[in-house]
Amino acid sequence: MGGSIPPIIFRLFIDKKKNFIIFIIIIIIINCTMQLLYIFFLLFNFDLLSANEINLFTTRHYESDNNLYKIFEKETGIKVNVISGKSKPLEKRILEEDKDCIGDVFFLADAGRLASAEKKKVFQKINSRVLKQTIPKQFRNDYWFGLTKRARIFYYNPKRIMEEEIEGLSYEDLARKKWKNRVVIRQSNNVYNQSLVSSLIEINGEKETRKWLKGFVNNFARDPQGNDRAQILAVAAGEADIAIANTYYYALMLSGKKGASQKKAAQKVKPFFPNQNNRGTHMNISGAGILRFSPNKDNAIKFLEFLISPVAQTHLSNNTFEYPMLENIKINELIKKIGINFKQDNSISVSSYGKWQKKSFMLMKEAGWN
Ligand code: FE
Numbered sequence: 001m002g003g004s005i006p007p008i009i010f011r012l013f014i015d016k017k018k019n020f021i022i023f024i025i026i027i028i029i030i031n032c033t034m035q036l037l038y039i040f041f042l043l044f045n046f047d048l049l050s051a052n053e054i055n056l057f058t059t060r061h062y063e064s065d066n067n068l069y070k071i072f073e074k075e076t077g078i079k080v081n082v083i084s085g086k087s088k089p090l091e092k093r094i095l096e097e098d099k100d101c102i103g104d105v106f107f108l109a110d111a112g113r114l115a116s117a118e119k120k121k122v123f124q125k126i127n128s129r130v131l132k133q134t135i136p137k138q139f140r141n142d143y144w145f146g147l148t149k150r151a152r153i154f155y156y157n158p159k160r161i162m163e164e165e166i167e168g169l170s171y172e173d174l175a176r177k178k179w180k181n182r183v184v185i186r187q188s189n190n191v192y193n194q195s196l197v198s199s200l201i202e203i204n205g206e207k208e209t210r211k212w213l214k215g216f217v218n219n220f221a222r223d224p225q226g227n228d229r230a231q232i233l234a235v236a237a238g239e240a241d242i243a244i245a246n247t248y249y250y251a252l253m254l255s256g257k258k259g260a261s262q263k264k265a266a267q268k269v270k271p272f273f274p275n276q277n278n279r280g281t282h283m284n285i286s287g288a289g290i291l292r293f294s295p296n297k298d299n300a301i302k303f304l305e306f307l308i309s310p311v312a313q314t315h316l317s318n319n320t321f322e323y324p325m326l327e328n329i330k331i332n333e334l335i336k337k338i339g340i341n342f343k344q345d346n347s348i349s350v351s352s353y354g355k356w357q358k359k360s361f362m363l364m365k366e367a368g369w370n
Contacts, residue, residue, distance in 0.1 A: 053079040054299045057094065058107040059087045060286065064319030071315070072306045078299045087113050094122050099293050104300040107147075107288040112195045114144040114287055115354020123289035124297075130305045135325055138349040139285050146285030146350065147307045148322035151342070152196055153281060154272040155232050155243045155250060170275045171200065171282065174242070175215030182241040183216070184231045187224040188364035191357075192246060192284065197364055198356035199282050202348050206359065213367035224370055229253060229262065236265035246284075247271065251321035251334045273342040280343035285350055286322065 058065070061084065069080040083090070087108055094101050106122060108114050117123065123143040131145050139146030156166055174183055186193060201209045221240035226233075228245035232253060235243040252258055253266035273281045288307070290300045306312055313324040318332045323340075331340055 051296065052077055052299070053081055054104040054296050054303050055081045055083060055102045056105045056107060056303070057090050057103045057291075058082060058084050058105075059090060059109055059113075060084070060107055062320050064315070067319075068307075068312055068315045071311065072303060075306070076299075076302060078302065080303070087117075091117055091120065091122065094291060095120060101291060101293055102295060103291045104294040104296045105288050105303055106291055107286070108144075109286045110191045110195055110353075111146070111285050111287070111350035112191045112198065112353040112357045114285075114289065115351055116357060118143045118289070119354065122291055124292045124294065126290050126301065126304075128301055128305060131308060134308045136346070138346050139283075139325065140287070141349075141351050144287050144289035145304060145308070146287040146325055147304075148286045148313075148316050148320070149325055149344075150192075150246045150248060150284045150286065150322055151273065151281050151344070152192060152244060152246050152284065154274055155235055155245060155269040156272055157235050157238065157241050157268070158270050160238075160241045166272055168277045169272065170278065171196070172204070172212060172275075174219060175212045176219075177215075179219040179242065181219065181221050183219045183244070184221050184234045184240040184242070185224055185244040186226060186228060186231060188361060188369040192228070193364070194357050194360045195284050195350075195353040196244075196282050197360035198353040199345070199348060201356040201360055201363075202352040203279065206363070209360075210363050210366070213363055213369065217364075217367040217369045220369075229258065232269055233262070233265050236268040243269070247323070247335075247338050248321040251332075251338060254334055254337075255321070271338050273339055275345065276343050279347045280345035283344050283346075283350065284353070285325075 056069070066082065069082065073079055083103070090106070094103055094106065106117060108117065118141075125142045126145075127142075131140065135145050135147075139149070154166075154169065173179075188194070197209065197213070200212065204212070222234070228249040229252070231240075231243035231245050232250055234240045250266055250269075250271060253262040256263045275281055288304060290297060290304070294300050307316075308325060310326060310329050313326040314329050316322060317324040317329075317335060321332060321335055323335065324331070
């Protein structure tokens, strides 16, 4: 008897150990099966899981953009849901909704606005070889990408200013006494103007720009008012001699899309590209970035890559008269007429406009630019 107890305990022990090992093996098998099922599910059902769409937040107000998105939908099968609005309310919505925001792409006008959205951390870093290789460095950063270019130039009344007189004129020159009561431009709260002044701070420094602003504002023919087209209209009407406005507004007037009287007015003025004897004309962009919590990031990258393709670039510049970001595409006749072979200021990156945005507005106000 005394000898039979130990073997029973031993067998029990052996059984327990065996059961334990079997238990562990079963757990491992279940675990592996689950993992395999998960991988299988991911591989074959990914498309079913994520919707084939993108949600585009855009501040661009061009009907023609929607036609462009239709081309993208046809090409890729990815639906573009457009949510349009002004930059501030859209940005506010993105920030408030945070992780729950359905937005994938945020498309804005002006590098200053892109930079300020970036500062508020609405974008995520994007690493796309196509975007990096296609878009020149000065028109993008890691978070957003310039998709069209804008030139902010002068328009003059040829009856009041001789060609020889304007030859070689620069933004800096417009602070000289010679131009007293002759210049029109819109208000200081306009982001295009803030970007222009920011570029001057970046190039000439704060002290020089403060001094320049004093002379420049002193040369205004009237209190700043109206949009870019209103400045061109003022010169056409003889209320001023030089207007500053983006080229696509002038093209829009020339095209007749803004009515016969605006077309006639545009024909009375001449476009002039400043700073051709030094760094070149001030350039800006309209561009987009991918939002931080984008639910359809892969589709969003495809969308941005599409916007920089020759088809999209041709469409954009043909319809909105902006300059294409891509070289070597067929340029619209109206844009050609205004000028394409001018020297663009590539000496600074447009991202510097964001850096000086607040400072420039402060200096503009200080100089009495309403
Ligand atoms: Fe505009």
